[in-house]
Amino acid sequence: MDKTATRTRIQTKNRQAILDAGLAVFSQQGFRGATLDQIAKAAGLSRPNLLYYFPSKEAIHVVLLAGLLDTWLDPLRALDAGGNPVDEVLAYVRRKLELSRDFPRESRLFANEILQGAPRIGAALSGELKELVDEKAAVIRGWAAAGQIAEVDPYHLIFSIWAMTQHYADFDVQVHAVLGPERADPYPSAGAYLDTLFRSLLTPRNVT
Amino acid sequence: MDKTATRTRIQTKNRQAILDAGLAVFSQQGFRGATLDQIAKAAGLSRPNLLYYFPSKEAIHVVLLAGLLDTWLDPLRALDAGGNPVDEVLAYVRRKLELSRDFPRESRLFANEILQGAPRIGAALSGELKELVDEKAAVIRGWAAAGQIAEVDPYHLIFSIWAMTQHYADFDVQVHAVLGPERADPYPSAGAYLDTLFRSLLTPRNVT
DNA sequence: GTCTATAGAAGGATAGAC
């Protein structure tokens, strides 16, 4: 039996409203900084009613974090050892940037969790995440050894892709403050810039 | 009269201990997530005694944030329009990375403030910060127009430098989880990587 | 300057009527 199948329409709707509100509040205030009042208000429910759907504040946070890492890593999983090396990396950058554009709150939720020392997903970082990165780092190292891309540290390459793409979601306020109102949407130009940046890094030259 | 001159030795010492403790707690928990108890305990004082030195929780936070942006921007201010373009940018990257290595808590304090929507330094972002970045962006644009560096969007160039250098402080936990215990200090290799990355981006080639 | 005691507000969670 699928648990969701036993839910009425109004249950599904309210659960979803709470998760959406929780995402908004937790991603901005962090777990400790968020209050049930803020979440309830954003969800359009009373505080006790909210607790009818979730047993505790933490339960909401846990549901939000679960699966987040998965979504976040899907683009890296898609990196194909059999594809064209430069294209594969650039496609990864592009997909990661799209995630920041389309799911900025999820990105900030993740950032908050890491800033607070990853109390809830620390294990997944040194487990799942490390394994996947090790695997893909080996792929990238192989491409470099074969002369298909320039010699780079694959770990720092991946870190730099994460840092730069997530920056547009996490530091959104700063980006907009600096660019001013004339350049309201930074994503098109950011995409072009990152494409140029990583292409110039990876394209092999001066092969001896 | 310098206010600090009128303080006794014990006042100076305790004030400093509180600010240091506040930095540790605020940078990890954010403003709302931090409690006076945590700060007092970290400073080795009782809670009422802490409030003898600072009138409120917010007062501690304000002192910590004041001057933070200044320190953060000093390396950018040092970018010299008269210097060698590529060297100037690479020196900026290096200095910014050193800041992350030497003051990771300050970096995380800043990250928390931005994630929360920059309630206390939003004005400085669209004022001071934007002005400085506009000025330096014009310098970089000039270098590109003169063919001294490759054509790049100067704003995204600066964003990418911020993102990648601060990443090692802000996402420290994740970086260490992925690299594992064997590579405890990521900074030497990060410095080399970033040097290569921005050198390959900026070095002009295929001049037509 | 530091402590104990405590006020007063806010926050998480539960009880029970409807």
Added chain:
DNA sequence: GTCTATCCTTCTATAGAC
């Protein structure tokens, strides 16, 4: 399923003794 009322804890801040 939703509400009012309420309990209990945590939190910021103050009072006042020492």
